Amino acid sequence: MANERKPLEIKIERTSVKKEKPDYSKLGFGRFFTDHMFLWNYTEGKGWHDARIVPYENISLDPAAMVFHYGQEMFEGLKAYKTADGKIQLFRPQKNIERMNKTNERLCIPQVDPDETLDAIKAVVEVDSDWVPSEVGTSLYIRPFIIATEPHLGVSPSKTYIFCIILSPVGAYYAEGINPVKIYVEDEYVRAVKGGIGFAKAGGNYAASLRSQKKAYELGYSQVLWLDGVHRKYVDEVGTMNVFFVIGDEVCTPALGGSLLPGVTRDSALALLKSWGYKVSERLISIDEIKEAYKNGELKEVFGTGTAAVISPVGVLAEGDYKMIINNNEIGPISQKLYDNLTGIQWGTVEDTMGWIVPVM
Numbered sequence: 001m002a003n004e005r006k007p008l009e010i011k012i013e014r015t016s017v018k019k020e021k022p023d024y025s026k027l028g029f030g031r032f033f034t035d036h037m038f039l040w041n042y043t044e045g046k047g048w049h050d051a052r053i054v055p056y057e058n059i060s061l062d063p064a065a066m067v068f069h070y071g072q073e074m075f076e077g078l079k080a081y082k083t084a085d086g087k088i089q090l091f092r093p094q095k096n097i098e099r100m101n102k103t104n105e106r107l108c109i110p111q112v113d114p115d116e117t118l119d120a121i122k123a124v125v126e127v128d129s130d131w132v133p134s135e136v137g138t139s140l141y142i143r144p145f146i147i148a149t150e151p152h153l154g155v156s157p158s159k160t161y162i163f164c165i166i167l168s169p170v171g172a173y174y175a176e177g178i179n180p181v182k183i184y185v186e187d188e189y190v191r192a193v194k195g196g197i198g199f200a201k202a203g204g205n206y207a208a209s210l211r212s213q214k215k216a217y218e219l220g221y222s223q224v225l226w227l228d229g230v231h232r233k234y235v236d237e238v239g240t241m242n243v244f245f246v247i248g249d250e251v252c253t254p255a256l257g258g259s260l261l262p263g264v265t266r267d268s269a270l271a272l273l274k275s276w277g278y279k280v281s282e283r284l285i286s287i288d289e290i291k292e293a294y295k296n297g298e299l300k301e302v303f304g305t306g307t308a309a310v311i312s313p314v315g316v317l318a319e320g321d322y323k324m325i326i327n328n329n330e331i332g333p334i335s336q337k338l339y340d341n342l343t344g345i346q347w348g349t350v351e352d353t354m355g356w357i358v359p360v361m
């Protein structure tokens, strides 16, 4: 056919020594890595070149590589799932690739071709397909990232980059699994402001969150709830996930406005909730409104959404000494329904009426 696209040409070098597989019943999150990785170089004037899959190994960089000094780096996170009949599939990878280019644009990293990026993701997952776990609650986490590699200490966009994809078989992100987590409302530090990089999947956002994360752990919480950086009043998101509240008969989540991450799971949860007829809104939500709703008995459920976290119910939400115990510290019906349907679509046990699944093999 005249217009048929030529797939990305990827050179494949297979490892001669395969690693031992971990115990898939004790994976945790992001501690094990597969046998191979994908690499793609960018050089100004030449574009992306030398796409290849090689044995998983260290990357050697000049100590002056700009990523080490000015943090010009981006990453994504998506998952591959194994179905009961042994097929391997991705969940909405095009959304991650679309967000990847939005992050790239903000950080002056060159754009990637969406189709070729999907070719790369599928190819590396296929090469390491024996690493996609099939135990309940497990998947293969896919971590594409791009780093600035030009050796130069001037502050400017790098002229060279490496795009890498690594793979990690994972279980639940939180030790709590699907059980409710405890969240602490951060009142000292802020994550992002409009006009900054809060909407981007940039490592710097996560570096800036570590101090609060540490504080939350010390106080006995799993994550922090970020408030907006200007008024310190409106809810933005939770450490590694977007957040939803069920107030009376409304399911609401903070509107995207530049300071929070446009999560793929957030978007999917909104679409599913709307398709089931729930009253759903994306809007400003103040922490005072949440406390008021709690006092009136109207705050029915709180849950986070994220690729890593999936659907994570919040059992305790604390602002200073004021503790809100949500739904008796148990998973609520809406969180459970979302979890069951979303993971059902991902693992192929619920029909994918939305057209979200992309087969790998």
Ligand code: COI
Residues within 6 Å of the ligand: 076, 077, 078, 206, 240, 306, 307, 308, 309
């Ligand atoms: C994801 O949910 O994929 C994320 O990127 C969150 C994370 C930083 C683990």
